[in-house]
Amino acid sequence: MEERTRTDLENLKKPNGSSVVSLLQEVQEKYNYLPEEILREIAKERDIPLIDIYSVATFYKAFSLAPKGKHKIVTCSGTACHVRGSEKVAREISRVLGIEPGYTTKDGLYSLENVNCLGACALAPLVVVDGKYHGNVTPAKALELFKMYTVHEKEEKEEAGCRCATAKELAK
Amino acid sequence: MINLTLNGMEIKVEKRTTLLEAAKFYGIEIPALCYDEALSPYGACRLCLVEIGTGNHSRLVSSCTYPARDGLIVRTHTERVIKARKLLLELYLATCPSSRTIQDMASKHGVTTVRFKQKNEECILCGLCVRMCAEQMQGKAIGFVNRGIKRRITAPFAKKSEECRLCGGCMYICPACQARCQGPQEENPVCNACLNLSPPCLDYFQEAMCYMDPCVACELGTGRKAKFTY
Numbered sequence A: 001m002e003e004r005t006r007t008d009l010e011n012l013k014k015p016n017g018s019s020v021v022s023l024l025q026e027v028q029e030k031y032n033y034l035p036e037e038i039l040r041e042i043a044k045e046r047d048i049p050l051i052d053i054y055s056v057a058t059f060y061k062a063f064s065l066a067p068k069g070k071h072k073i074v075t076c077s078g079t080a081c082h083v084r085g086s087e088k089v090a091r092e093i094s095r096v097l098g099i100e101p102g103y104t105t106k107d108g109l110y111s112l113e114n115v116n117c118l119g120a121c122a123l124a125p126l127v128v129v130d131g132k133y134h135g136n137v138t139p140a141k142a143l144e145l146f147k148m149y150t151v152h153e154k155e156e157k158e159e160a161g162c163r164c165a166t167a168k169e170l171a172k
Numbered sequence B: 001m002i003n004l005t006l007n008g009m010e011i012k013v014e015k016r017t018t019l020l021e022a023a024k025f026y027g028i029e030i031p032a033l034c035y036d037e038a039l040s041p042y043g044a045c046r047l048c049l050v051e052i053g054t055g056n057h058s059r060l061v062s063s064c065t066y067p068a069r070d071g072l073i074v075r076t077h078t079e080r081v082i083k084a085r086k087l088l089l090e091l092y093l094a095t096c097p098s099s100r101t102i103q104d105m106a107s108k109h110g111v112t113t114v115r116f117k118q119k120n121e122e123c124i125l126c127g128l129c130v131r132m133c134a135e136q137m138q139g140k141a142i143g144f145v146n147r148g149i150k151r152r153i154t155a156p157f158a159k160k161s162e163e164c165r166l167c168g169g170c171m172y173i174c175p176a177c178q179a180r181c182q183g184p185q186e187e188n189p190v191c192n193a194c195l196n197l198s199p200p201c202l203d204y205f206q207e208a209m210c211y212m213d214p215c216v217a218c219e220l221g222t223g224r225k226a227k228f229t230y
């Protein structure tokens, strides 16, 4: 962890990311969440009160303080999506994953989020998986989508063969 | 200097004076929950509302954050203002009935019922503690987290803060931490045990007719019909 924090901070010191939000965005992108020790380090190095960083980190839905799953699924319950039945879709996704929005599956593969409008209302109801927008989703279509990703996951696992560190190294 | 009209008086105040400060200077009391002389204004509680402008163009603004402007017509005790204040106090009573500060204010302003769903929050999000910690104690140990209905005050990661020096400043200034007295109405959401003022002149006029607070004449009884009997 020490090593990792050092190099990260070097990078974060670049002049472009001076605001707390952009700093946090960088950290979030890198780790998929905001690790506590990194936030503490940033506060120290940059002389920003930790509480200010923490406030921003908890304010925006885009940031997460708990580790996120490998795949991020976002459902929309904005007006347009709601009117076109996003609720059923969200419920179906919750059912197959076995988690409520805001949580991550036990295997660490999927995180479920719910937002209010993604700005693509023409495609309502909308589901975003890993940044890819899927429009006009029905519960059945959501199920298909999910299957697609599980198959993909399985293949990846098989490719890696055994899941030990050496195997992963070889698979690279 | 800035010239403005405060409750019909022509007054002069320094630049960058807020309406609340101006009113205070001229001895007019405006209730405020999230304001403290020693801290920067925050505008969260809205209790310090005053009416600016006249006729159809008048509007309510929070006096603690509104800077005095030349020619501004300010009225601090109109019917509209008092109605809004009472409603706010009623909401605060419903949110945090255990606070002595709020109970006292409610009594003082003649709020005797609570029509809203009763909650028992420990915090009204006035932000006084945050400003106290940051501005007077150089602590910056606590702050607002989350947003919307989940918004609350805490130290980072909800753990004991390294910055906190346990000075107690935050608790000293917190209006919700001042527990109410265990008086006769201890269990009721509204205590009113020391209710004393509701300007009876408001029964006859649009605006309170004097600036006495508490209103001595009313208490002695001027022969006019009082709104509350006690």
Ligand code: SF4
Binding pocket: B132, B133, B134, B137, B139, B140, B141, B142, B163, B164, B165, B166, B167, B168, B169, B170, B171
């Ligand atoms: S007790 Fe701690 S949190 Fe409260 S004002 Fe003092 S330093 Fe800040």
Ligand code: SF4
Binding pocket: B122, B123, B124, B125, B126, B127, B128, B129, B130, B153, B170, B173, B174, B175, B176, B177
């Ligand atoms: S803890 Fe007290 S001072 Fe701080 S915001 Fe809540 S009510 Fe205000």
Ligand code: SF4
Binding pocket: B199, B200, B201, B202, B208, B209, B210, B211, B212, B215, B216, B217, B218, B222
């Ligand atoms: S003293 Fe007279 S004018 Fe002033 S509040 Fe009481 S009744 Fe109204």
Ligand code: FES
Binding pocket: A076, A077, A078, A079, A080, A081, A082, A116, A117, A118, A119, A120, A121, A124, A125, A126
């Ligand atoms: S309502 Fe879902 S994208 Fe706008």
Ligand code: FES
Binding pocket: B031, B032, B033, B034, B035, B042, B043, B044, B045, B046, B047, B048, B049, B062, B063, B064, B065
């Ligand atoms: S004192 Fe002005 S809004 Fe609270």
